[in-house]
Amino acid sequence: MGPVGTETARAYSRRELLQLTASLAAMGITTSLTPEAIFGQARTDLKGVTIDYWNMVGVQNKTVRRLSEAIVTAFERRTGATVNTTWDSYGSIIGPKYRTSFKGGIRPTVFDASGRWTGQLRRFLRPLNDFMEGSWDAESREGTAWLIPLVKRQNQGYADRDQIYDLPFGLVPQAPVLTRRDHWEKAGIDWERDWPPRDSDHFLELLGQLREGAGVRYPTEVYGKIWDAGDTQLNGWVRSLDIETSGFINADWSRCNCDSPAWREAVQFYVDLFRKYKFSSPNSPQSTDEDAVELLIRGRKSLIHADILNRGTLLERMPDELRDGLFQWAPHFPISGGTSGSQTFLAFVTFHIVKQEGPDAALKEAAAWEFVKEWFRPENMIAYSKSAGLCARRDLWPQLMGSPDGYAEAVTRMVVNPGVWANHPKSVDIQYNLFAPHLQQAMQGAPVEKELRNYTREVNEALRA
Amino acid sequence: MQASEERWLIVAFLLPTVAFMLLLLWYPFLQGVWMSLHRWPFMGDPEWRGLGNYTAFVNAEYFWVALQSTLIYSLSTVFQLAIALVAALVLKQRFIRWRTLWRGVMLVAYAMPPVVVGAFWLFLLDPGLGMVTHYLIGWGILEEPIYWFSDGSWAKWIITFVATWTFWPFMFLILLSALQAIPDSHYELAEVYGANLWQRFRHVTLPHLWSALLVVIILRLAFNLAKIDQPFQLTGGGPGYETSILSVLVYRFAFMSGDFGMAFTVGIFLVVFTLVLILPFAWLFQRQFRPGH
Numbered sequence: 104m105g106p107v108g109t110e111t112a113r114a115y116s117r118r119e120l121l122q123l124t125a126s127l128a129a130m131g132i133t134t135s136l137t138p139e140a141i142f143g144q145a146r147t148d149l150k151g152v153t154i155d156y157w158n159m160v161g162v163q164n165k166t167v168r169r170l171s172e173a174i175v176t177a178f179e180r181r182t183g184a185t186v187n188t189t190w191d192s193y194g195s196i197i198g199p200k201y202r203t204s205f206k207g208g209i210r211p212t213v214f215d216a217s218g219r220w221t222g223q224l225r226r227f228l229r230p231l232n233d234f235m236e237g238s239w240d241a242e243s244r245e246g247t248a249w250l251i252p253l254v255k256r257q258n259q260g261y262a263d264r265d266q267i268y269d270l271p272f273g274l275v276p277q278a279p280v281l282t283r284r285d286h287w288e289k290a291g292i293d294w295e296r297d298w299p300p301r302d303s304d305h306f307l308e309l310l311g312q313l314r315e316g317a318g319v320r321y322p323t324e325v326y327g328k329i330w331d332a333g334d335t336q337l338n339g340w341v342r343s344l345d346i347e348t349s350g351f352i353n354a355d356w357s358r359c360n361c362d363s364p365a366w367r368e369a370v371q372f373y374v375d376l377f378r379k380y381k382f383s384s385p386n387s388p389q390s391t392d393e394d395a396v397e398l399l400i401r402g403r404k405s406l407i408h409a410d411i412l413n414r415g416t417l418l419e420r421m422p423d424e425l426r427d428g429l430f431q432w433a434p435h436f437p438i439s440g441g442t443s444g445s446q447t448f449l450a451f452v453t454f455h456i457v458k459q460e461g462p463d464a465a466l467k468e469a470a471a472w473e474f475v476k477e478w479f480r481p482e483n484m485i486a487y488s489k490s491a492g493l494c495a496r497r498d499l500w501p502q503l504m505g506s507p508d509g510y511a512e513a514v515t516r517m518v519v520n521p522g523v524w525a526n527h528p529k530s531v532d533i534q535y536n537l538f539a540p541h542l543q544q545a546m547q548g549a550p551v552e553k554e555l556r557n558y559t560r561e562v563n564e565a566l567r568a
Numbered sequence: 569m570q571a572s573e574e575r576w577l578i579v580a581f582l583l584p585t586v587a588f589m590l591l592l593l594w595y596p597f598l599q600g601v602w603m604s605l606h607r608w609p610f611m612g613d614p615e616w617r618g619l620g621n622y623t624a625f626v627n628a629e630y631f632w633v634a635l636q637s638t639l640i641y642s643l644s645t646v647f648q649l650a651i652a653l654v655a656a657l658v659l660k661q662r663f664i665r666w667r668t669l670w671r672g673v674m675l676v677a678y679a680m681p682p683v684v685v686g687a688f689w690l691f692l693l694d695p696g697l698g699m700v701t702h703y704l705i706g707w708g709i710l711e712e713p714i715y716w717f718s719d720g721s722w723a724k725w726i727i728t729f730v731a732t733w734t735f736w737p738f739m740f741l742i743l744l745s746a747l748q749a750i751p752d753s754h755y756e757l758a759e760v761y762g763a764n765l766w767q768r769f770r771h772v773t774l775p776h777l778w779s780a781l782l783v784v785i786i787l788r789l790a791f792n793l794a795k796i797d798q799p800f801q802l803t804g805g806g807p808g809y810e811t812s813i814l815s816v817l818v819y820r821f822a823f824m825s826g827d828f829g830m831a832f833t834v835g836i837f838l839v840v841f842t843l844v845l846i847l848p849f850a851w852l853f854q855r856q857f858r859p860g861h
Contacts, residue, residue: 197824327806388720403696531824532824532826536824539806540805540808544808547720568607
């Protein structure tokens, strides 16, 4: 049984299904929801089994939400199982909802989240190794095998780090650059020569030209809002200077890294973009990349960093312009002088199966695994990639290339020796709740070094506790 | 015998209230005090810290920031009182037409849930889309938008302003009721004796309004200082800790960081802070009933 307020996925008629398929196909997004698959014989018989699915990824945009609905429906039709879907948001797991619900005994059978936020729930989760090794098609297993060492690195502070509790199905390399090509033309910048930005000095030069030539007062944005402050472009800049101290906490999870010279330099540059160069709007201490994408769409931004999950918004709002190549993506770039060879932190969109109790526990867990597998079908992986990022299956990446906005080329180039954020039980606190106020203080004029020192002390205290 | 029966009846009537107070007020409060003496994670075992949480809070860099923003936010009670008093006095005047209509209009803000009012002001004050910025720039008052919620020096006043706008009708309602209970004959007599407007207010209105004034001040101080939803909705407690009034800090510690020990520590501070502000008014209220007053 789902919690109060659960919105149950409704049964679709054949007509509705065909309409849904057509609307997704019109956006170039196909799914497993093909009439043949839906109305053909179910491959796995899970008739009478009900699973509760808490969906978070659907909050990103309407396309991903529709895709999620389509996959749920296809799974129900294929297996006969019932999926009670609760549409949730990132704030629920970063905030109190998930931990209070889990502790209070209200838990789903399966949920999606981001691997770095689930350490707090680890004791409720079921390891997936046996499913992955014993009951998964070879293509999916091999296509995602490259990620497993990264997942283990993300969980390296746990004694059972070899157990996989978080199975990535989507990748969010943080954070590619997104621009409007018409602003470049207006500013008279040579696209062939100057795209993409090479490093922070080049970035500053481009921003200056865009401000002067395209008349955009604040051509970029740095983000101070709690969810984006330590989660978008900043960490990549730290990593470009020093891989070793680029995470919030060190390799054995014993202390905070953020008083390192790399952090000081990167945060100073981040703050300078706002305070010194004034390339970022006065709203910066409270702004988000979603806000910036909205302003880019309206022509009030020129060159921003944006989570690839925002591509769905562009698909929804500006499909023609996207097709015409007005919007262009490029990989993140290093701080000038940063020669580490990596400027990316890779966030995972992950599936998790919750340990079940009672006589039908094994059946429910098996049904949940079947549901997870549904998402790894090639057509669903590709559909997901087109609307919300990059799929986990590397074998499918070649099929994503060639889009006019170049998103797949940009984000796949970023996945080179990426950093991963630790999935410490207090990672939500460390990465968001404790960090954002200090960054915001620095954006208000407090010395960067002092704020990082105080933040480091707070994290060290939290780690000791 | 009859007196004894009455005593038992009184005890029987009191019992539910006493049980309610013990179980739902005093027990949780004392449990909170106990928890504030521990490191009390949401998941995991508590650990005794003595006064460690208190010293950590007092020494935290955000302590004075939070205290200052709480003090500013509590000023919304004064602003609410000023608006409510003026509105009630104006509506008491005989020459005002359509008084019922005006009373209804004035209650609109209070009739809406605070988060709805918050969303409304978030939109109105939005630097890009909001009407306030649009008109202020259009009339030449501002040259460029003010980022009300991103600038700490503005943000704390803005949450205070929105609280004032949302909750002043509560005071207005009570003060208007008290004003309407004053017989017209008192004013007529004062006029006969040549009292001017100020003298009528000072010697007729104010003494009759005194109890109601103290009650609304006490209630609204307590209600305002316990507000979490609207200030959190407007600014999330930021930028930095600039709008993290004590109640928002309690929420941040309890539900965002899962640190219940620290949350209750801040909660105890909030209780003390509230009592310090309320006690003088409570004393004035009690004093009225003493012989000779």
